[in-house]
Amino acid sequence: MILVTGGLGMIGAHTAAALADLGEEVVITAHRRSDVPSFLAGRVRVETLDVADRDAFLALGDRYDIGVIVHLAGSMPEPDPIPYFRRDSEALFTALDAARTWGVNRFAVADSISSYEGRDERPWAEDLALPLAVPPHPIAAFKKAVEPLTLFALAGSGVRPVLLRIGSTWGPLMDPESPFNPVPSTVSAALRGERPRPLPAGAGDFCYAPDSGRAIALLMTATSLAHTAYNVSGGVPFTARQLVDALNAALPGSGIAVDPAEATAEAAPYLDITRLRTETGFEPAFDLPGAVAHYVEWRRENPR
Known part of the structure; x- marks a missing residue:
C-alpha cells in the first residue's frame, strides 16, 4: 500500500488518483480539508490526522501495510516564517520516523523548481549544483532544506529516498x-x-496537476530508479x-x-x-x- 500525505491537496490528490489508476492501494492523510474531489471519491482510504502528530501517524502502521510514503503534506506560512518552518519540519520528521520504523521501500518528498534559483542555465537539470541563493518564498526555502535532511535521515536505513523537484503546478x-x-x-x-x-x-x-500526479505515481511504481532526484514538470x-x-x-x-x-x-x-x-x-x-x-x-x- 502507498501512503500519500496531504492527499486532499492539489498535487497529493492527483498523485493518489494516478496511483489508483495504476492499480495501487492508496491511503491518504488529510488535516485541514475534508472534501474529497469527485475524481478521488471511493478510490482511496482517507485518514484524518495531523502528520505532525507522531503517535497518530505511526498508528497508521498498525492498520495498513505501507510500503511507500509520498510526503506532500504542507501548510501555508505566516508573516513570521519560524512557526511555519517548525510546523512543517515536525511533519517531515514524523514522516521520516515512520518510514524508518515501518521499513518502507521508498520515501518521496517534495522539493521545488525554486531550489535552482540563481542558475543561469536553461533548462535546469538534476545534476546542477543547487546554488547558495536566498529562495523567493518561505515555502521554497523549506523545500530546499528538505533534501539534505531527508538524505541524512534515511542514510543507512534501507529506505530509498526520492527527491521530487516539482515545477510550478496548477490545476x-x-x-x-x-x-x-x-x-x-x-x-x-x-x-x-x-x-x-x-x-x-x-x-x-507550468505543469498541469494531473500530469504532475501521474509523473510522481510512475516514479513510485517504477521497478527500479537509477537516481535520487527527479524533476517533475511539463518540461516545455x-x-x-x-x-x-x-x-x-x-x-x-x-x-x-x-x-x-x-x-x-x-x-x-x-x-x-x-x-x-x-x-x-x-x-x-x-x-x-x-x-x-x-x-x-x-x-x-x-x-x-
Whole structure:
C-alpha cells in the first residue's frame, strides 16, 4: 500500500488518483480539508490526522501495510516564517520516523523548481549544483532544506529516498486566488463575468496537476530508479502570449491580455525532465491549450 500525505491537496490528490489508476492501494492523510474531489471519491482510504502528530501517524502502521510514503503534506506560512518552518519540519520528521520504523521501500518528498534559483542555465537539470541563493518564498526555502535532511535521515536505513523537484503546478483543487499562478484567479474572474486583470509578461513551465500526479505515481511504481532526484514538470516553456491565447480560446469574449506595462520577460527557467522520461516513460497528457480547456470545464462545476 502507498501512503500519500496531504492527499486532499492539489498535487497529493492527483498523485493518489494516478496511483489508483495504476492499480495501487492508496491511503491518504488529510488535516485541514475534508472534501474529497469527485475524481478521488471511493478510490482511496482517507485518514484524518495531523502528520505532525507522531503517535497518530505511526498508528497508521498498525492498520495498513505501507510500503511507500509520498510526503506532500504542507501548510501555508505566516508573516513570521519560524512557526511555519517548525510546523512543517515536525511533519517531515514524523514522516521520516515512520518510514524508518515501518521499513518502507521508498520515501518521496517534495522539493521545488525554486531550489535552482540563481542558475543561469536553461533548462535546469538534476545534476546542477543547487546554488547558495536566498529562495523567493518561505515555502521554497523549506523545500530546499528538505533534501539534505531527508538524505541524512534515511542514510543507512534501507529506505530509498526520492527527491521530487516539482515545477510550478496548477490545476483542479488549486486555491482559486493563489498568488503562485495567474491561471486560477484569471479563470475565476472570467467565470464571475468580470474582466480579468492583465497577465504578467513572464513565461514559465507550468505543469498541469494531473500530469504532475501521474509523473510522481510512475516514479513510485517504477521497478527500479537509477537516481535520487527527479524533476517533475511539463518540461516545455511557454510564453505569456501562448497562455493568453489558450485562456481566450477556452473563455471566449473574456478579453484577457498581457500587461503592456511590464517589460518583456527574460528567457524563462524550465525543468529538463529527460531523467523522468527515460526511467518511467512519462509524457505529459496535456499541452497548454488542452490543460486550460480542461481546467475551465472543471471550474464551471467546482469551486476550486
